[in-house]
Amino acid sequence: MLILGLSHHYHDAAACIVRGGTVIAAAAEERFSRVKHDRRFPRRAIEYCLNEAGVLGSDLECVAFYEKPLRKLERILQAGARSGFRNKTSLRHQLSQYLTDGLQLDEVLASDLGFKGKLLFSEHHLSHAASAFFTSPFEEAVALTVDGVGEWAATAQFSCSSAGIHAEREIRYPHSLGLFYSAITAFLGFRVLDDEYKVMGLASYGEPSFRKQMDRLIELFPDGSYRLREEYFSLDDATGQMHSRLMEDLLGPPRLKGERLSKRHQDLAASAQQLLEDAMIGLARAAKAAHGAD
Numbered sequence: 001m002l003i004l005g006l007s008h009h010y011h012d013a014a015a016c017i018v019r020g021g022t023v024i025a026a027a028a029e030e031r032f033s034r035v036k037h038d039r040r041f042p043r044r045a046i047e048y049c050l051n052e053a054g055v056l057g058s059d060l061e062c063v064a065f066y067e068k069p070l071r072k073l074e075r076i077l078q079a080g081a082r083s084g085f086r087n088k089t090s091l092r093h094q095l096s097q098y099l100t101d102g103l104q105l106d107e108v109l110a111s112d113l114g115f116k117g118k119l120l121f122s123e124h125h126l127s128h129a130a131s132a133f134f135t136s137p138f139e140e141a142v143a144l145t146v147d148g149v150g151e152w153a154a155t156a157q158f159s160c161s162s163a164g165i166h167a168e169r170e171i172r173y174p175h176s177l178g179l180f181y182s183a184i185t186a187f188l189g190f191r192v193l194d195d196e197y198k199v200m201g202l203a204s205y206g207e208p209s210f211r212k213q214m215d216r217l218i219e220l221f222p223d224g225s226y227r228l229r230e231e232y233f234s235l236d237d238a239t240g241q242m243h244s245r246l247m248e249d250l251l252g253p254p255r256l257k258g259e260r261l262s263k264r265h266q267d268l269a270a271s272a273q274q275l276l277e278d279a280m281i282g283l284a285r286a287a288k289a290a291h292g293a294d
């Protein structure tokens with residue numbers, strides 16, 4: 001079967017071609033557009049993949065999209081309602097995405113590629129798990145996926161084998177280690193969904209002297225699960241910031257954009273990094289224990 005895989009309209013749009021279970025070509029749209037983290041419909045990446053495979057869009061038997069747009073739209077609307085639709089600009093922007101290419105992908109594919117085959121929608125975290133397992137050398141595995149948020153899940157665990165990939169547990173939005181790390185990224189004056197790696201690098205210069213305060217932000221449980229203490233976060237704030245005033249009371253003032261990095265900022269990064277790593281280790285140990293692994 002000839003399959004085109006697509007990801008777009010969140011960040012780092014990309015395309016790949018798979019024939020008979022073998023990846024023929026894959027590329028990110030930013031490599032052709034020269035726009036970092038280009039999120040638009042990946043027309044150039046698709047063209048490249050089709051050319052590498054020596055096929056036309058009309059030859060494709062299936063197109064697979066990496067998540068379920070309607071379920072994600074449900075979460076966006078519910079989160080907006082929960083905050084009283086304070087961030088109307090962000091909500092309007094997200095709705096416009098899903099009411100165009102997001103929910104009309106079949107029309108876009110037909111007009112742009114002449115595609116007439118089957119259109120399938122995977123789940124966000126299932127796509128992550130599949131990309132890891134099916135490219136690995138293992139016949140069986142446990143997959144643990146942790147990011148900001150997909151449709152609803154922010155963390156998920158799967159059992160993987162030749163029989164397929166099966167969901168075992170998940171932790172749902174707004175309880176998200178990815179959003180926690182993004183909130184710290186913004187608190188330290190960096191760009192969300194772009195500069196998180198800078199926080200990780202900055203952590204290596206600091207000491208986890210704020211760990212006691214950081215522990216107030218996330219509650220870790222013996223079974224590996226966790227819970228964000230939502231009063232310290234403001235994920236739907238109209239100003240676009242991701243922390244509440246309580247986080248400033250706890251950690252001190254956030255770093256202003258362009259402000260010189262200080263020892264305090266290094267220590268905040270180190271403390272957040274250590275907390276994240278402890279949460280990840282807890283998840284991994286629980287997954288291992290659930291499968292009786294040595």
